[in-house]
Amino acid sequence: MPTLVFFLVSLQALGAAIGALSVIWSEITYIRAMRDGALDVAERAHLRVIASGLRFGMFLLLLSSLGLVIAAYVLKATAQPALTASYWTVIILSLLIIGVSWALSRRLISFALGSAAIFTGWWFLAYLTFGWLPPLSFGAAVAFYVVATAIFYALLAAARYLSLRKS
Numbered sequence: 001m002p003t004l005v006f007f008l009v010s011l012q013a014l015g016a017a018i019g020a021l022s023v024i025w026s027e028i029t030y031i032r033a034m035r036d037g038a039l040d041v042a043e044r045a046h047l048r049v050i051a052s053g054l055r056f057g058m059f060l061l062l063l064s065s066l067g068l069v070i071a072a073y074v075l076k077a078t079a080q081p082a083l084t085a086s087y088w089t090v091i092i093l094s095l096l097i098i099g100v101s102w103a104l105s106r107r108l109i110s111f112a113l114g115s116a117a118i119f120t121g122w123w124f125l126a127y128l129t130f131g132w133l134p135p136l137s138f139g140a141a142v143a144f145y146v147v148a149t150a151i152f153y154a155l156l157a158a159a160r161y162l163s164l165r166k167s
Helices: 002-034 040-074 084-104 113-130 138-164
Strands: none
Touching: 002 040, 002 113, 002 138, 040 084, 040 113, 084 113, 084 138, 113 138
16 A cells, blocks of 8 residues: 555646646747747647646646545545645645636636646645655645745746736
């Protein structure tokens, strides 16, 4: 059973890494595609491929998270995942990314805010699954996410402005 847990943790980390790298790729591709002022058919097809990578990363992340919860229950682990702040942070961030992506696809929120929220969420998930974030309470994680989203909103807006302005 420890081999299964290691496999599920690795799968969760792989899903987060795929999502985090895909979101960087999508930002770079979007900026390149918008340089001429309009998205053509080939550019839209390329962005759809990136969206597939993001969906695959989220699928791996959520599937392995479910598997880890089931494995913890079967192994009668003393610390059940549903009782930890990091588990709920991962789940809420995953749902937030899905919700913001849906709202962005329906044009219910601005592209700048939606892409910053998704970008920050994926990197937050990657850092959480790799264990690179210090242990945070749920409230501290939410506050950190909000501040990080504001910072990435400004950075991505500046990057888009600098790359899209006419020379």
